[in-house]
Amino acid sequence: MRRGPSTFNIASIVLGLAFLYAPIVILVIYSFNASRLVTVWGGFSTRWYKALLQDAQMLDAVWMTVRVGAVSATFSTILGVLAAIALVRGGFRGRTVFAGGIYATLVMPEVILGLSLLLLFVSVGLPRGFWTVTLGHTTLTLAYATVVVQARLRSFDRNLEEAAQDLGCPPWKAFLLVTLPLIAPAVAAAWVLAFTLSLDDLVIASFTSGPGATTLPMRLYSQVRLGVDPKINAISTILIGLVATGVIATYLVQQRAARRGDQRS
Amino acid sequence: MNGRAQIGGIRSSFAPWEDPAAKPLVRFEGVSRAFGDTAAVRSVDLSIYEGEFFALLGPSGCGKTTLMRLLAGFESPDAGRILLEGRDISSCPPHQRPIHMMFQAYALFPHLSVAGNIAFGLKRQGVPRTEIGPRVEEMLSLMKLEGLGGRRPDQLSGGQRQRVALARALAPRPRILLLDEPMAALDRKLREETQFELMAVQQSLGMTFMIVTHDQDEAMVVADRIAIMRAGEIVQIGRPAEIYETPVDRYVAGFVGDVNLFEGRAEADPAGVRVVSPEGSFVAEGVATPGQTAWLAVRPEKIAVHAEPPPPGENCLAGKIVDYGYLGDWTTYLVEVETGRTLRAARANATRSVDRPLGCDDPVWLTFAPSSAVILTR
Secondary structure, eight states, X not given: OOOOOOHHHHHHHHHHHHHHHHHHHHHHHHTTBOSSSTTSOOOBOOHHHHHHHHOHHHHHHHHHHHHHHHHHHHHHHXXXXXXXXXXXXXXXXXXXXXXXXXXXXXXXXXXXXXXXXXXXXXXXXXXXXHHHHHHHHHHHHHHHHHHHHHHHHHTSOHHHHHHHHHTTOOHHHHIIIIIHHHHHHHHHHHHHHHHHHHHTOOHHHHHHOOTTOOOHHHHHHHHHHTOOXXXXXXXXXXXHHHHHHHHHHHHHHHHHHHHHHHHHO | OOOOOSTTOOOTTOOGGGOTTOOOSEEEEEEEEEETTEEEEEEEEEEEOTTOEEEEEOOTTSSHHHXXXXXXTSSOOSEEEEEXXXXXXXXXXXXXXXXXXXXXXXXXXXXXXXXXXXXXXXXHTTOOHHHHHHHHHHHHHHTTOTTOTTSOGGGSOHHHHHHHHHHHHHTTOOSEEEEESTTTTSOHHHHHHHXXXXXXXXXXXXXXXXXXXXXXXXXXXXXXXXXXXXXXXEEEEEOHHHHHHSOSSHHHHHHSSOOEEEEEEEEEETTEEEEEETTEEEEEBSOOOTTSEEEEEEOGGGSEEESSOOOSOSSEEEEEEEEEEEOSSEEEEEEEETTSOEXXXXXXXXXXXXXXXXXXXXXXXXXXXXXXXXXXXX
16 A cells, blocks of 8 residues: 655655755856846846856866866875775774774864865975865865775675685785776775865865965855856856766766676675 | 596595505695684694595584685695695795685676686686687586676576686686585585586596585585594594494594494493493494493494394394384484484385385384494594
8 A cells, every 4th residue: 555645745855855955956047147147037048158168267277176176086096995995804903093094084174174284284395286285185085985985895705806816816916807896886986976075175275275276166265255256156057067967977886886786696 | 547437436446545655735734723712723634635536524613614725825824834746835825826716605706707707717827818718618618608608697597607616716727626615505406416517527627626515415425535624623534435434433423424322331242342321232343442431333224123023132122113204215213212212213215115114103123233333432
C-alpha cells in the first residue's frame, strides 16, 4: 500500500528547497536582466555576458582562479592519496595524531588558517602571489581529498595487491597497475571536490594572495563593495554552472563505479 | 616425468620423500612466526618434493594459511629459514619468488579482461609481446575457457572465475603453485569435478602444488601427502592412507574421518596390546607400555554389525541401535552399548534392499578384528 505525500510533506519540501535555492535562482534570473538596475526587471538579454567578455580584469581573475584550482587540486589529490594510504594501511605509531593533523583543517576556522598561512609566508619571505594562494588552497582542500580517497581505499580488497605482488610486481608497481586504476573514480572525485573548494574560496585567497594574483571570488567581493554590477550576476551564474557540473560529474562517476562494484560482488 | 598410469590415479611409485638422496624442492627449517603473543607457526620442519601434490590440512586457525603465506613471501619467519632448491628465500620479497598463489576469493583484477588477468604475470616476467598471446590461449584451452578471453571477471560464473584464477597463477610457470582453499566457494558437485581437474592439470604439467584446506575429503582425494596441523605445529605427515589408517594420536584420528575410541589401561597381549576400558577389554595391533593409559581407535566401517550373537571371541560388544543414517551407498548405525556410550558402525549396502535389515531398537552385536583397530598413546 502506498500513500501519497501529505500536504505537510510537500509544503516542507517546497519551503526547504526555496530556502536553499531561491537566492541562487533569483541571481541566475537577474543575470539575464536587460536593465542596468539590479533590482528592476527590464526584459531578457545576454548583454552582461557579452560585457563580461570585454572585462579583461574579470577574465584575468577567472584564469587565475582556474589555474590556482587546477594546480592546488592536483597537489592535494596526490598528497591526499598518500595520506589515505598511510591512514588505511599504516600501522605506525602516532597514526591517530597524524589523522587528527590531517582532519584538523576541516574544523579549523578559515580565518585562522588564512592568517597563519600569511604569517608563515611572510616569515619565510615568500613573495605572495599565485604560488602562495595555491599552497594555501592545497592546505585547505587536503583534508577533503583525503577523506574521499580513504573511504574507497578502506573497502579495497588487499588480496588484489597481494596477487599483483605474487605475480611479480614490486609493491609500488602493484599500486600503479592494480590499486590506482581501481580507486581512480575516488581519486577523480577528490580532485573535482578540491578544485570546487578552491574555486569558491575567498578567505584563504584574501590572506595569501598578493598584487597581480586576484582570484574571481576576491574580484567579485571587491566589485560588490563598489556597487552591484549586473556583470557579477553573470559571472556568478557561470561559476554556479561550473560547480554544479563538477558535483554532478563526480556523482555520476561514483555511481558508475558503485554499480560496477555491485555487479562484481 | 613419472609413471602415473592414468589421470587421477594413485602413483604408487612416486615417493621421493622415502628416498634419502632426493633433494627437496622446498624446505622449511625450524620456521616460526608469531602475531603478537599468538604463535601461528611453531618451529615447523617440512620438505616438499618436485612434482608432489602436497596438502596442508587443519581446522581454521591452525596456522596452515600462515605457513602458506610464509612460502609465498607475504610473511617472513621470526625464526628458521625457508629454502627453495637449496637457496634461502626467507628474506626474498613475494615478487621475486618463482612461487605463485591462487587466492581463496580468487582476487581477479576486476579492471582487466580474462586474457589480461592471465597475461599479468607473463608481462611482469618480461615475456615478449608476441609470445604472450599464444601462452594466454594455451592457458585458456587448458582451463576450458576458450572464447572467454575478452570477458571481464564480473561476467563469469563462479567455476569460470576459479579456473581463471588457476590459469593466472599457472601461466608464468611457477616452481610451486600454492592453492589457498581453492574450492571453498564452489558447490559440492563442482568441487568434486574440480578436484579431479586440478589433479589432471598438476600431472599433465608435472608441477608441484601445495594446497591449504580444512576439508579432509578434499585433501585425501587430491594429495600425494598430507600434513595435519594443529596449533601451529605439524602433527603428522604422510600419504592419505597412512594418515587415515595409522594416525599418530587421537587428534589426527578424529580429524580425518570418524573414529570410535576406547580409553583404558594398556596390557600386554600376544596379538598386540589389550586395552581394558569400561566398555570391555579389547585387543588391537600397536605398541604401548603396559600400565599406561591408551586408546584403542577403530573406524566405523571396520566394525561389523551382526543381528545375531556372533560366536564367542575377542572384540565383541552388545548394544542396540538408537539411530541410523541411510546414505545410499552406506548406512551408519549409532549403537548404544551397556555403558550408555554411543558407537558408530557403518555398513556398505552391498545388496539392493528397500526393507531395512536393521532398525531402531534392534539388538545388535559389534565385532572388529584386532588388525582393524589401532592403539594410540596420545
